[in-house]
Amino acid sequence: MLEMNIFDTSKPFNIVFMTFLFRLFTFSIFVLLLTTNSYSQDSWDKIKKEHKGSITVYYIQNKPFIYSLANGSMGGIEYEMFSEMIKEKRKELKAVIDIKWEAVDTWDQLYNTISNENDGVFGMSGITLTDSRKDQIDFLPPYMPDIEIIISSEEVNIFQKKENFNTAMQSLQAVTIKNSTFERNLVKLKNEKLHALEYSYVNNVEDLINEIANSNEHWGYTNLSNYAYALSKGLHLQRQLFYQTENQGLAVILPLKSTWKTPLSEFYNSPTFKPYINDLIRKYLGDKITDLIWDISSDSNSSLIDTLRNQQREIGLLTVESEIRLLRLTQKELEISQQNTIRNILVVSLSVTLLFLVMLFHFNNLVKRSNQKLGHQNQEIEEQAKSLKNAYKDLETLSQIGKNLTAKLSVNDIIKIAYQEINELVGTPIFGIGLYDEKDNQLKFPYVFEGDELLKNKAYDMNEKMRLAVMCFDQKKEIFIQKFSTDHRNYVKEVLKPIAGNNAESIIYIPLIEKNKKPIGVFTIQSFEANAFDSYKLNLVRNIAIFIRIALQNASTFHVKEEKQLKLMEANIHIMEQKELIEEKNHELQTANAEKNHLLGIVAHDLRNPLASSITLLSMLNANEDKFDEDEKMCIEGSLKAMHRMNNMIEEILDARASANKEEQATQQAAKDIISASEIVQSVINDFETYAERKNIKLGLDIQSDGLVEVNEQHCLQVIENLVSNAIKFSPKGTSVVTSIEKTPDFIQIRIIDQGPGISDIDQKKLFKKYQKLTPKPTGGEKSTGLGLSIVKKYIEEMGGEVECQSEVGEGSTFSVFLPYL
Numbered sequence: 155m156l157e158m159n160i161f162d163t164s165k166p167f168n169i170v171f172m173t174f175l176f177r178l179f180t181f182s183i184f185v186l187l188l189t190t191n192s193y194s195q196d197s198w199d200k201i202k203k204e205h206k207g208s209i210t211v212y213y214i215q216n217k218p219f220i221y222s223l224a225n226g227s228m229g230g231i232e233y234e235m236f237s238e239m240i241k242e243k244r245k246e247l248k249a250v251i252d253i254k255w256e257a258v259d260t261w262d263q264l265y266n267t268i269s270n271e272n273d274g275v276f277g278m279s280g281i282t283l284t285d286s287r288k289d290q291i292d293f294l295p296p297y298m299p300d301i302e303i304i305i306s307s308e309e310v311n312i313f314q315k316k317e318n319f320n321t322a323m324q325s326l327q328a329v330t331i332k333n334s335t336f337e338r339n340l341v342k343l344k345n346e347k348l349h350a351l352e353y354s355y356v357n358n359v360e361d362l363i364n365e366i367a368n369s370n371e372h373w374g375y376t377n378l379s380n381y382a383y384a385l386s387k388g389l390h391l392q393r394q395l396f397y398q399t400e401n402q403g404l405a406v407i408l409p410l411k412s413t414w415k416t417p418l419s420e421f422y423n424s425p426t427f428k429p430y431i432n433d434l435i436r437k438y439l440g441d442k443i444t445d446l447i448w449d450i451s452s453d454s455n456s457s458l459i460d461t462l463r464n465q466q467r468e469i470g471l472l473t474v475e476s477e478i479r480l481l482r483l484t485q486k487e488l489e490i491s492q493q494n495t496i497r498n499i500l501v502v503s504l505s506v507t508l509l510f511l512v513m514l515f516h517f518n519n520l521v522k523r524s525n526q527k528l529g530h531q532n533q534e535i536e537e538q539a540k541s542l543k544n545a546y547k548d549l550e551t552l553s554q555i556g557k558n559l560t561a562k563l564s565v566n567d568i569i570k571i572a573y574q575e576i577n578e579l580v581g582t583p584i585f586g587i588g589l590y591d592e593k594d595n596q597l598k599f600p601y602v603f604e605g606d607e608l609l610k611n612k613a614y615d616m617n618e619k620m621r622l623a624v625m626c627f628d629q630k631k632e633i634f635i636q637k638f639s640t641d642h643r644n645y646v647k648e649v650l651k652p653i654a655g656n657n658a659e660s661i662i663y664i665p666l667i668e669k670n671k672k673p674i675g676v677f678t679i680q681s682f683e684a685n686a687f688d689s690y691k692l693n694l695v696r697n698i699a700i701f702i703r704i705a706l707q708n709a710s711t712f713h714v715k716e717e718k719q720l721k722l723m724e725a726n727i728h729i730m731e732q733k734e735l736i737e738e739k740n741h742e743l744q745t746a747n748a749e750k751n752h753l754l755g756i757v758a759h760d761l762r763n764p765l766a767s768s769i770t771l772l773s774m775l776n777a778n779e780d781k782f783d784e785d786e787k788m789c790i791e792g793s794l795k796a797m798h799r800m801n802n803m804i805e806e807i808l809d810a811r812a813s814a815n816k817e818e819q820a821t822q823q824a825a826k827d828i829i830s831a832s833e834i835v836q837s838v839i840n841d842f843e844t845y846a847e848r849k850n851i852k853l854g855l856d857i858q859s860d861g862l863v864e865v866n867e868q869h870c871l872q873v874i875e876n877l878v879s880n881a882i883k884f885s886p887k888g889t890s891v892v893t894s895i896e897k898t899p900d901f902i903q904i905r906i907i908d909q910g911p912g913i914s915d916i917d918q919k920k921l922f923k924k925y926q927k928l929t930p931k932p933t934g935g936e937k938s939t940g941l942g943l944s945i946v947k948k949y950i951e952e953m954g955g956e957v958e959c960q961s962e963v964g965e966g967s968t969f970s971v972f973l974p975y976l
Contacts, residue, residue, distance in 0.1 A: 195208060195209050195210045195271070195273065195274025195275050196208060196209065196273075196274045197273040197274055197412075197413045197414075198273075198413040198414045198417055199413055201247065201249055201251060202247055202249070204249075205247060205248060205249040205250070206249055206250040206251075207249070207250075207251060207252075207274075208251070208252040208253070208254060208274070209240075209251065209252070209253055209254070209274045209275065209276065209414075210253075210254045210256055210274065210275045210276070211236065211253060211254070211255050211256065211275070211276045211277075211278060212256050212257075212258050212264055212267050212268065212275065212276070212277050212278075213232075213255065213256070213257060213258070213264075213277070213278040213279055214257070214258055214259070214260070214261065214264055214278075214279035214358050214359075215257060215279075215358060215360060216230075216279045216280050216358060216359045216360065216380070217230065217360065217380075217383055218230055218231055218379060218380075218383045218438040218439060219231050219232045219233075219278065219279060219280035219379075219404075220232045220233045220278045220279060220280075221233075222255075222257065225853065225854060225855060226854075226855055226856075227836060227839075227840075227855060228255060230438070231297075231298075231434055231435060231438055232278045232279075232280070232297075232406065233278075234434055235297060235431065235434060236253075236276070236278065236406065237253070238421075238430070239418055239421045240253060241829075241830075241833070242421060243417065243418075244828065244830070244862065245828055248828060248976070250830075250861060250862050250976065252860065259357050259358070260332070260357050260358070261279070261331055261332065261333055261334060261358075262332065262333060264277050264279065265277075265290075265291070265333070268291050268407050268408065268409055269290040269291050269409065269410075270409075271409045272409060273409060273411075273412050273413055273414070274412075274414070275408065275409060276406055276407065276408050276414075277291075277406065277407040277408070278406055278407075279358075279359075280359070280377060280379070280380070280404050281404060281405060281406070281407055282300050282335045282401045282402070282403075282404060283296050283300070283401065283402040283403050283404070283405045284335065284401065284402065285402075287407075290410070291407050291408070291409065291410065292407065292408050292409065292410050292411075292412060292415060293405040293406070293407055293408075294405050294406045294407075294408065294415065294418055294419060294422065295405065295419055295422040295423075296402060296403025296404055296405045297403070297404060297405065297406075297422065297431050298379075298403065298404050298431065298435060298447065299400070299403055299404075299447050299448070300377065300400065300401040300402065300403050300404045301377070301378040301398065301399070301400050301401075301447065302335065302336065302339060302375050302376065302377055302378070302398065302399045302400075302401065303375070303376065303377075303378055303381060303393050303394070303398050304373060304374070304375055304393070304394040304396065304397055304398070305363075305366055305373065305374065305375075305376055305381055305391050305392065305393055305394065306326075306366060306372070306373035306391070306392060306394060307366055307367060307368075307369060307370045307372065307373075307390060307391065307392070308390040308391065308392050309370030309390075310322075310326070310370060310373065310392070312392060312393075312394060312395065313394065313395065313396070314395070316396050319394065319395075319396050320347050320348055323348060323351070323373060323394075324348050324349075324350040324351055326371050326372065326373055327352060327353065327354060327371055327372050327373075328340055328351060328352065328353035328354075328372070328373055328374050329353060329354055329355075329356055329362055329365050329366060329372050329373070329374040330353050330354075330355060330356075330362070330374050330375065331355065331356060331357070331358065331359070331362060332355045335375075335399075335401065336362075336374060336375035336376065337353075339375045339397070339399055340353055340374070340375065343397060353374070359376060359377070359380050362374055362376060363376060363380060363381075363384050363389065363391070364389075366391065367384070367389040367390050367391050373394070375399075377404075378443075378447065379439060379443070379447070381393060382439055382440075382443045383438070383439060386440070432444065432448070435447070491697050491700055492549070492552075492553060495549055495552065495693075495697065496549065498693070499542065499545050499546065499549065502541075502542060502545070503542060506535070506538045506539070506542065509535075509538075510535055513531050513535070545690075548579065548694060551575075551578075551579055552579075552694060552697055552698070555572075555575040555576075555579070555698060555701060556700075556701040558571055558575065559571055559572060559575075559698075559701045559702060559704075559705040560701060560704055560705050560708060562705060562709070563708060563709045563712040563713075564709060565589070565600060565706065565709050566600060566601070568587075568702065568705045568706060568709060569587050569600060569601050570601070572585075572587065572677075572698070572702055573585045573601075573603050575698075576679060576695070576698060577603075579694060579698075580679065580687065580691045580694060580695065581681075581686075582679035582680065582681060583604065583605050583658075583680070583681050583682060584602070584603065584604050584605075584658055584678070584679065584680035584681065584682075585602070585603045585678070585679050585680075586599045586601070586602040586603065586612075586677075586678050587599065587600075587601075587666075587675060587676075587677050587678075587702065587706075588614065588623055588627075588675050588676045588677075588678075589674065589675040589706070590616075590627065590673065590674060590675050591613075594613075595615070595616045595617070596613040596614060596615055596616060597613060597614040597616065597623050597624065597627060597675065597676065598611070598612075598613045599611075599612045599613065599614075616628075618650065620646045620647060620648055620650050621650060622635075622645065622646070622661065622663055623663060623676050623678065625645065625646075625663075626663035626664070626665050626676045627665060627673050627675070627676050629665075630665045630667055630671075630673055631665065632662070632663065632664050632665070632692075632696075633645065633661065633662070633663040634661075634662055634687075634692055635660065635661040635662075636659075636660055636684060636685045636687075637659055637660070637684040637685065638657060638658060638659050638660075638661055639657075639659060639684075656682070658680035658681055658682055659681065659682055659683055659684040659686070660680060660681040660683060660684060660685060660686035660687050661678070661680045662678060662679050662680070662687055662692060662695055663676055663677070663678045664676065664677045664678070664695060664696060664699040665677075666699060666702060666703045666706065667703070668703070668707065674703070674706065674707075675706070677695075677698075677699050677702055679695060719848075723844075723845060723848065726845075727936055727937070728937075730875075730879065731937055731938075734876075734941045734942055734945060735941060737872075737941075737945060738924070738941045738944070738945060741945075741948065761800075761804055765797060765800060765801050765804065766801070768797050769794065769797045769798065769801065772790055772793055772794040772797060773794065775790050776790050776791060776794060826864050826865060826866055827864070827865065827866065827867040828862055828863075828864050828976065829862065829863065829865070829867055829870075830860055830861065830862050830863075831860060831861060831862075831863055831895050831902045831904060831973070831975075832857050832860045832895055834867070834870055834871055834874055835855065835874060835893050835895060835904060836855065837871065838871065838874045838875050838878050838893075839853050839855055839878070839893060841875070842875075842878055842879065842882060845879075845882060846882050846891065848934075849882060849885070849887050849933070849934055850887040850888050851882055851885055851887065851888075851889055851890065851891060852889075852890040852891070853878075853890075853891055853892075853893075854890055854891070854892040854893070855892075855893055855894075856892060856893070856894040856895070857894075857895045858894060858895065858896040858897075859895070859896055859897040860895060860897070860902075861897045861902050861975040861976070862975060862976045863902055863973045863974070863975050863976070864974075864976060865953045865973060866949075866952075866953065869949040869952070869953065870949070870953065870973075872945070872949065873945075873946050873949050873950060873957075873971060874893075874904065874906075874971075876942040876943070876945065876946050877906045877946065877969050877971070878891065878893065878906055879942075880942060880943075880969075881906050881907075881908035881910065881967075881969075882908075883932045883933070883934070883936050883938070884908070884910040884911065884930050884931075884932055884933060885908045885909060885910040885933060886909075886910070886933050887933070889908070889909035889910070890908075890909060891906065891907070891908045891909075892906075892907045893905070893906050893907075894907070897975065898972075900972075900974070901955070901956075901972035901973060901974060901975065902972070902973045902974075902975045903970060903971070903972055904970070904971040904973070905968055905969070905970045905971075906968070906969045907966065907967075907968045908966050908967055908968075909966040910930065910933075910966050910967060911930045911963065911964065912930075912961045912962050912963040912964050912965050912966055912967055913928065913929075913930065913959065913961040913963070913967055914929060914963050917929055917930075918959060918961065921943055921959055922943050922944055922946070922947040922957070923944060924940070924941060924944045926940045926943075926944075927940050950971060950973075953973060954973075954974050955971060955972050955973040955974065956971075956972040957969065957970070957971050957972070958970050958972075
């Protein structure tokens with residue numbers, strides 16, 4: 155994506171030389187500042203020898219590759235990939251490797267920083283691997299293909315012929331990043347095709363994409379991944395069909411002769427790398443874009459296969475773009491409706507203008523004979539102009555009504571807003587929206603406004619076919635009646651009594667129909683006066699019906715999604731509670747089994763001494779066999795054999811217990827992992843982000859210092875999950891939960907601080923015991939088994955750590971976990 159061009163040979167030598175001196179001076183100042191404020195970084199050999207050290211990663215904000223979030227954490231394809239590489243190297247060396255992430259503003263800053271450092275630094279921002287850069291910087295192996303395309307605003311036409319594209323694009327302003335492969339592509343176009351091309355610079359890819367999306371006069375090159383990501387976020391962009399390029403790939407950069415290249419390259423060459431990076435790209439770009447990138451980047455030397463690949467690329471891109479743009483279909487419908495209204499107004503305007511011209515023509519011939527008639531005509535013109543002004547004002551009001559309605563996600567709010575807006579626009583004493591309930595086979599009106607009276611929860615049975623509302627819904631047709639008392643015979647055979655209020659004279663019913671032609675309800679305005687509505691007001695109401703239908707569909711979709719999300723959250727909480735209960739039961743069974751084995755060992759051990767004495771005594775008696783007769787000898791020998799059998803059984807029991815203890819100790823030792831405290835905490839905070847947002851609770855992370863701990867990773871995760879879950883569970887809405895990490899002389903200290911109700915001294919005494927239900931209650935109706943904190947204490951003590959609580963009633967709580975570090 156980015157490539158340095160030091161000299162431009164098309165300029166005179168003196169200008170080139172002065173430019174070179176200026177760049178050299180700027181670079182010297184930058185290097186001086188960098189050396190006085192640089193972060194510490196260590197070589198691979200040093201960290202391998204000392205088992206500790208730090209490295210620095212310089213990056214430019216570039217979604218979806220690497221970016222920082224508002225809560226202080228980071229994300230992106232390159233961020234997760236590089237963090238995983240360093241995590242593996244920590245385990246391989248059993249070393250503490252700190253990563254410092256430092257943002258820079260421009261590509262020149264990033265390039266100069268990496269090219270002038272010695273070792274232990276890296277650069278990231280979705281950087282293109284090119285041969286021209288290898289003289290000053292080095293690359294790790296490419297991790298994904300690099301396809302560069304031309305994009306423009308949706309206001310710019312998509313050209314089907316290169317000739318038209320070349321002509322049009324030279325009249326627009328191109329935007330690019332200085333010294334990038336984007337600029338290289340533009341320079342090539344300017345030299346070969348677009349000789350009149352002009353372009354300007356921005357600092358980074360995000361500025362480039364925003365500049366193009368927000369202007370109908372700009373265009374430029376960008377990476378296919380950046381384009382797909384921006385398109386999925388709703389930016390108004392489109393892809394032009396010509397001059398696409400494919401580079402060697404995207405890669406992480408590092409200084410020449412860096413000792414890190416060889417060990418980190420092993421990560422790329424492992425058999426697990428391809429599935430890993432494939433899943434990671436899918437996470438940020440989606441399945442279809444990811445499949446498309448891999449498919450169209452396959453190696454081939456055949457011109458026929460290259461042609462097929464180009465066709466495959468174009469078909470794939472068009473398919474993905476079409477699916478994303480389908481999401482905007484609703485907005486397009488609104489725009490078409492507004493355009494139709496404007497077209498009608500223009501027709502009226504042209505008619506009035508033609509009429510005015512005709513009147514002027516006749517005025518020249520009849521001016522002396524028709525002064526009175528001329529005054530009347532002038533009055534008509536003024537009335538028409540006033541009508542046009544009112545129509546334009548109504549059009550603006552109609553647009554605002556659409557925005558107000560589609561912004562609501564509650565059916566009741568939609569009905570109330572619709573009534574207020576329509577009543578102000580056309581004046582309607584009676585208003586209602588009926589929604590079809592398939593279960594009850596009824597048209598249900600949550601609210602019916604009749605003058606100053608509000609009627610709630612009224613319904614029409616769908617079997618009452620003489621109801622105008624039922625007729626409108628069944629036939630999917632409008633009903634427009636100017637005087638119901640005389641015209642009702644054209645619609646119904648008999649007049650039924652209304653469900654509430656009185657019969658109206660002027661009536662408009664409009665069906666609300668989805669895109670699949672399925673009706674979802676009806677919309678009506680009525681008046682007790684005859685001829686209260688004309689065709690102009692009918693047209694306004696038709697447009698408002700479109701807004702109402704879209705708003706109701708949005709509300710229905712949001713309601714379904716919200717219910718599913720709530721069910722998933724409840725199921726997750728239930729699973730966590732069941733998990734805690736199962737683990738507690740398992741621990742009880744293990745404890746009972748250990749106590750049984752211990753008791754069995756005590757009994758066996760205590761039997762050995764009296765049994766040994768008995769064997770000794772019988773052996774002495776058996777040695778003096780001359781003193782006993784045959785029967786007595788047989789009794790002594792039989793008893794001695796029985797004692798030996800019993801002694802052998804006891805020895806087998808003790809030997810079995812000893813073997814079991816050794817196996818258990820070996821299992822416990824093998825279950826420990828080496829991992830940084832920040833990785834554990836960050837993983838838990840990411841998992842609970844959605845849960846906290848639903849309760850309007852802000853999760854914070856404060857990493858004052860970090861370190862490696864040797865713990866059972868699963869148990870440590872469960873400890874932090876229990877503490878963070880409790881903090882969210884017992885905190886009121888609108889508060890915050892902050893997790894901090896700090897290295898003390900003896901421990902890594904992890905603190906979870908909430909703004910909940912606090913814990914009394916009495917409750918603190920039984921805090922870490924089993925099955926304890928404390929005074930504070932969950933603020934969101936969640937359940938609590940009373941086992942979580944007892945499990946926390948058990949696991950922390952097994953890992954050689956400590957846990958404590960500091961709290962006052964009404965002041966929140968702070969739970970501190972102390973773990974020994976390497």
